[in-house]
Amino acid sequence: MRANQLRPVPVLLDNLIWFLLLLALIIFSALTNRFFTVNNVTNILVHSAVLGIMVIGQSFTLITGNFDLSAESNLGLIAVLGAFLMTASGEPSNGSGLLLNPLLALLVMFGTGLLIGAINGLLITRLKMNNFIVTLSMLIIIRGLAFLVTHGKTVTGIPASFKALGHAYAGPVPISVIVLLAAFALAFFVMRYTRFGRDLYAVGGNSDAASVSGIDSQRRIRQAYLISGAMAAFAAWIELGRLGVGATRIGENMIFEIQAAAVIGGISLFGGRGTMLGALGGVLLLSSINSGLNLLQVSGFAIDMVRGIVILGAMLIDAQKVRYTMPPRIPAGAASTTKK
Amino acid sequence: MVEMKNVTKEFPGVRALSGVSFSLRAEGELHGLVGKNGAGKSTLMNVLTGVFPPDSGEINIHGKSYPRLTTTISRQLGIACVHQHSQLVPSLSIAENVFCGSLPTTRIGLVDWNTIYRETGERLKNLGLDIDVRRKVEGLSVAERQIIEITKALFAKARIIILDEATAPLPKSEVEMLFGFVRRQRERGAAFVYISHYLEEIFELCETVTVMKDGRNIGDHAVASLSQPELVRLISGVEVERFRHSDRIAFGDALLEVRDLDRPGVYSQLSLTIAPGEIVGLTGLEGCGKDSFARGLFGLEPLGIGVTLLGGRPYRARSPREALNQGVAYLPRDRHGLGIIGLRSVRENITLPILSRLMGLLGLVVRKRENALVAQLIEKLNVVTPSMLQAVQFLSGGNQQKVVFAKLASVDPKVLLLDEPTQGVDVQAKVEILKIIDQLSREKKVAVVVISEEIRELLDICDRIVVMFKGRIVREFLTDDSRTTGEAILHAVEGTGVA
Numbered sequence: 001m002r003a004n005q006l007r008p009v010p011v012l013l014d015n016l017i018w019f020l021l022l023l024a025l026i027i028f029s030a031l032t033n034r035f036f037t038v039n040n041v042t043n044i045l046v047h048s049a050v051l052g053i054m055v056i057g058q059s060f061t062l063i064t065g066n067f068d069l070s071a072e073s074n075l076g077l078i079a080v081l082g083a084f085l086m087t088a089s090g091e092p093s094n095g096s097g098l099l100l101n102p103l104l105a106l107l108v109m110f111g112t113g114l115l116i117g118a119i120n121g122l123l124i125t126r127l128k129m130n131n132f133i134v135t136l137s138m139l140i141i142i143r144g145l146a147f148l149v150t151h152g153k154t155v156t157g158i159p160a161s162f163k164a165l166g167h168a169y170a171g172p173v174p175i176s177v178i179v180l181l182a183a184f185a186l187a188f189f190v191m192r193y194t195r196f197g198r199d200l201y202a203v204g205g206n207s208d209a210a211s212v213s214g215i216d217s218q219r220r221i222r223q224a225y226l227i228s229g230a231m232a233a234f235a236a237w238i239e240l241g242r243l244g245v246g247a248t249r250i251g252e253n254m255i256f257e258i259q260a261a262a263v264i265g266g267i268s269l270f271g272g273r274g275t276m277l278g279a280l281g282g283v284l285l286l287s288s289i290n291s292g293l294n295l296l297q298v299s300g301f302a303i304d305m306v307r308g309i310v311i312l313g314a315m316l317i318d319a320q321k322v323r324y325t326m327p328p329r330i331p332a333g334a335a336s337t338t339k340k
Numbered sequence: 341m342v343e344m345k346n347v348t349k350e351f352p353g354v355r356a357l358s359g360v361s362f363s364l365r366a367e368g369e370l371h372g373l374v375g376k377n378g379a380g381k382s383t384l385m386n387v388l389t390g391v392f393p394p395d396s397g398e399i400n401i402h403g404k405s406y407p408r409l410t411t412t413i414s415r416q417l418g419i420a421c422v423h424q425h426s427q428l429v430p431s432l433s434i435a436e437n438v439f440c441g442s443l444p445t446t447r448i449g450l451v452d453w454n455t456i457y458r459e460t461g462e463r464l465k466n467l468g469l470d471i472d473v474r475r476k477v478e479g480l481s482v483a484e485r486q487i488i489e490i491t492k493a494l495f496a497k498a499r500i501i502i503l504d505e506a507t508a509p510l511p512k513s514e515v516e517m518l519f520g521f522v523r524r525q526r527e528r529g530a531a532f533v534y535i536s537h538y539l540e541e542i543f544e545l546c547e548t549v550t551v552m553k554d555g556r557n558i559g560d561h562a563v564a565s566l567s568q569p570e571l572v573r574l575i576s577g578v579e580v581e582r583f584r585h586s587d588r589i590a591f592g593d594a595l596l597e598v599r600d601l602d603r604p605g606v607y608s609q610l611s612l613t614i615a616p617g618e619i620v621g622l623t624g625l626e627g628c629g630k631d632s633f634a635r636g637l638f639g640l641e642p643l644g645i646g647v648t649l650l651g652g653r654p655y656r657a658r659s660p661r662e663a664l665n666q667g668v669a670y671l672p673r674d675r676h677g678l679g680i681i682g683l684r685s686v687r688e689n690i691t692l693p694i695l696s697r698l699m700g701l702l703g704l705v706v707r708k709r710e711n712a713l714v715a716q717l718i719e720k721l722n723v724v725t726p727s728m729l730q731a732v733q734f735l736s737g738g739n740q741q742k743v744v745f746a747k748l749a750s751v752d753p754k755v756l757l758l759d760e761p762t763q764g765v766d767v768q769a770k771v772e773i774l775k776i777i778d779q780l781s782r783e784k785k786v787a788v789v790v791i792s793e794e795i796r797e798l799l800d801i802c803d804r805i806v807v808m809f810k811g812r813i814v815r816e817f818l819t820d821d822s823r824t825t826g827e828a829i830l831h832a833v834e835g836t837g838v839a
Contacts, residue, residue, distance in 0.1 A: 193704040195695040202692055205681035212640070212678045213692040213747065214664040272683045 017281035028292035049176040057231025065271025070138035074232035075251035083155035083246025117229025121222030155246035166241015204271030347397030375552035376766035390414040420493030430478035435460035483514030591615035603644025607811035621798035624808035638670035667754035682733030738769025
């Protein structure tokens, strides 16, 4: 009997993101005719690129039931380090003077991202440290390192070939947007159709049961952190192209937006649930809201407030989802699924 | 004391209770509540404890009607529920748990530890449990925890205590300890509602039994007027056949061979051989080493020192992965903790260990192949699910267990280690699961080890039953032998048999 029903509420919750996105598009289009234009939609997508790549990395850790708070600092350090290595020393460039080949710089950038991911993963799985403390400490440490690279100075004069990914167009379409969509498509397939992706869901759903099924849960978690690190490097590459300069504050306070986008898109903070497609929806929704509020000339403080509300709403939805998907046979004392 | 009339409760899409009446008449009543998984037992008790408000119906407690019962009111009325899964805080002391939520304070508002320790100690002693109340709950056995929970309920002046599958996680010896405790409490006037799948326990403990089926109360009976087969018939609504293992086959050479296996403090000098297609039961008291042996073979615990051969070649597994790669699969006793991933679909659960075999180009899982395999296993094991995409947590206990079996079968194992394979499933599902075990061993020539304390079940399914006592194998019984009786096995299990 109760085993055999499909539950309407979770189905709605699982696809909620697309309804919300549609709603946001309709509201903003009604409020200003500058919102739904080719220019602005392109703009929204371009702004989605860096956030989206970061959300992919974060989602891998979230699905295993973990998270990576250090991702935003990681993005900042890698961006400023990459810019520093490729540019001339002294004013106005403020670079290292190494004038490193962009390919070599990319190698260093991805190496740095992977190294940070490896450290996070090892501390959490091998030394059994709490993931919140580990990644929060790393968030602070890495941001400090980013300042050390240039002592807070902004780096200019990045080679054009390097910047192409972040600001060039292929016909009418920005390359970064193509890259964003391709990356999500790839992540979607990895999560859904590869053994690696399926293992990650299993680990996040019940890591002990996954282990008994022959999965090395701890290793899968380490790999998720490696991906998070690599994605930060990838995002740094795009961000340097988009901004044209390397600044130590790149990515600051971005982590909450990253997690909010993932969670609004249906990736659960509790692990084991959500798809990359949904996460992309979350990214587009947040970018649309940002753009819409900007066009409406809402003040910066109010925008921050709206973001806060959106994040709170996302967490609310996530918590409700867990409640609704629990079987009704829950013990007394736990929250009941039916309201009074 | 309690009178529930015509209680109806619907969840979206399901009618969990339809017009159920249930009553507890006297102080000190021991009232059994039985039915298949999903029959509505737990929902009914959740209505009584105020967790779910009923859609319609009347609830009278101590002669007064409560149209809006909440958990708070029901607690104040002296109704308490002890669940299969402990609700105690493991990191706190026994005394603190007992007083949790109502810690007494001194005049200046500090926690009055002296009173807490003294009172808990005194009362526990009165209840017949002599234990250091400063000990943390995490060090206690499961039965002790259940007793502490009941004690806590009694402290809160509970007069009506619901035990929901309270013995499911308990080894046999501790069940007795719990029953003794329950009987002493009923003499003091507490009434118990006892929910269990173990019908022997209903006959041992209860006077009255209510049978539920498909959300209805289909009858209250005096236990003395019923026989066990009659009760089984009432619960399932049909005649449940008693399972008998299929005919013996000629077993070939040993597939799994263990010689002089020693693990200090756990077991010693274990020697055992199992042939392909053979089903061997392994039984003994809790702590006799039987489950550690299985977990050791599967790489979850150290196996110890000795010779272990699989198909004539040395066998060793340091992790479940290594065990699975060599064809050894394990069904854990703790289904929710280790068996299933409730959030994920039936399909994903089943193919979890074998995804690498379903991969095509570029390492992508080939859906067509996966679906075909899953559909075949669902049909073969008769898993009742609306679709293979259903999250496993929404299936009944018996069907969840079949999903775990499907997962194991998908591996095509040579050796199957099953730890309490029928735990927490209803009588009908039990028979089906035994059939599955029989089928796997006979058709696929799998060597099966069934670890269980259900001796009757072992007699039905096994070719041979091996009894362990204090870490040693003390006796072996052939189930076809006419001298093999449940009683003889029980003696060996208790260590009182002639060796």
